[in-house]
Amino acid sequence: MPQNIPLKLPAVVWNGRYKAHAVPKQHPESSHRVDVILEALKKNKLLSEENGVCVWRKYSHGLRLCHSKAYVELVEKACASLNKGEVAFLPTGDVTIVRESFSVAQDAVSSVCLGIDLVMQGDFPSAFVVVRPPGHHAESEKGMGFCLFNNVAIGARYAQHAWGKSRVAIIDWDLHHGNGTEEIFLKDPSILYVSTHQRGIYPGTGQEEVRGKKGEHIINIPIEGGPSSRSALLDFYLNELPERLLEFKPELILISCGFDAHKLDPLGGFTLESEDYGEMTRALVKISASLSNCPIVSVLEGGYNLDALRESSVAHVLGFMH
Ligand SMILES: [Zn+2]
Numbered sequence: 322m323p324q325n326i327p328l329k330l331p332a333v334v335w336n337g338r339y340k341a342h343a344v345p346k347q348h349p350e351s352s353h354r355v356d357v358i359l360e361a362l363k364k365n366k367l368l369s370e371e372n373g374v375c376v377w378r379k380y381s382h383g384l385r386l387c388h389s390k391a392y393v394e395l396v397e398k399a400c401a402s403l404n405k406g407e408v409a410f411l412p413t414g415d416v417t418i419v420r421e422s423f424s425v426a427q428d429a430v431s432s433v434c435l436g437i438d439l440v441m442q443g444d445f446p447s448a449f450v451v452v453r454p455p456g457h458h459a460e461s462e463k464g465m466g467f468c469l470f471n472n473v474a475i476g477a478r479y480a481q482h483a484w485g486k487s488r489v490a491i492i493d494w495d496l497h498h499g500n501g502t503e504e505i506f507l508k509d510p511s512i513l514y515v516s517t518h519q520r521g522i523y524p525g526t527g528q529e530e531v532r533g534k535k536g537e538h539i540i541n542i543p544i545e546g547g548p549s550s551r552s553a554l555l556d557f558y559l560n561e562l563p564e565r566l567l568e569f570k571p572e573l574i575l576i577s578c579g580f581d582a583h584k585l586d587p588l589g590g591f592t593l594e595s596e597d598y599g600e601m602t603r604a605l606v607k608i609s610a611s612l613s614n615c616p617i618v619s620v621l622e623g624g625y626n627l628d629a630l631r632e633s634s635v636a637h638v639l640g641f642m643h
Pocket residue numbers: 495496497579581622623624
């Protein structure tokens with residue numbers, strides 16, 4: 322590892338074959354999303370040979386940490402049955418697949434596991450894992466919402482199994498509720514799952530406010546779309562979340578980092594500014610400092626406006642450094 326890495330620069334990890342999950346051009350979850358994030362980070366000197374890690378290695382057991390054997394085989398077979406260039410829907414839900422999708426989704430999971438390795442080894446205090454397809458809608462036996470495998474949930478289990486971490490917090494600030502993450506950890510109090518999401522939209526779960534009593538591990542906060550959403554989100558992340566995290570005492574913080582809560586996003590009605598992602602990130606870094614520098618690994622979820630992705634990802638990575 323080079324010696325001249327600024328102390329607080331996060332690792333930026335991405336899946337080398339992300340373009341091979343080649344959904345049609347008009348699909349919102351296109352490979353341009355990752356293209357523009359990587360370009361923006363490079364342009365702002367936040368991604369270089371010193372902190373950039375392109376992943377080609379597969380962690381073969383990762384998928385089964387959170388998904389059934391039958392579901393993994395279903396995805397593998399559904400993709401393998403397609404001809405080169407053919408596009409289809411996954412049988413369980415609204416996920417566009419091509420022949421290479423299974424393999425690319427495995428690489429996304431591998432990228433998350435590698436990001437966790439990098440922070441656990443102490444190479445970096447934090448990591449931003451820029452992957453597609455996203456993951457938080459994928460349940461243990463059901464892919465949906467552009468998601469095949471639950472990247473962040475598998476990351477949490479991987480940290481427990483490979484690194485002996487007993488308590489992991491997942492902070493999900495994507496516009497949508499992470500129904501998959503909730504389903505996977507509903508009965509597992511070793512994982513704290515916190516989700517803010519727009520009330521009344523896809524996937525329809527998480528609509529009842531569950532702030533949770535002390536010690537409860539699922540916190541769902543639906544928020545009305547519109548101009549008031551920005552202050553509601555910032556108030557939660559800056560003023561309420563710190564106490565909840567300090568009470569849970571995680572040994573790893575994972576972020577389900579959707580940039581679709583941005584005001585420019587075409588899919589929702591939240592009104593975050595790009596810089597707010599930096600503010601929310603700084604709040605988490607501050608909490609981490611109070612938790613013996615608990616590592617943070619952020620994993621890309623949604624976000625479908627390319628300008629918002631550029632600006633928000635730069636603000637997010639800068640947030641790790643201040
Ligand atoms: Zn989303």
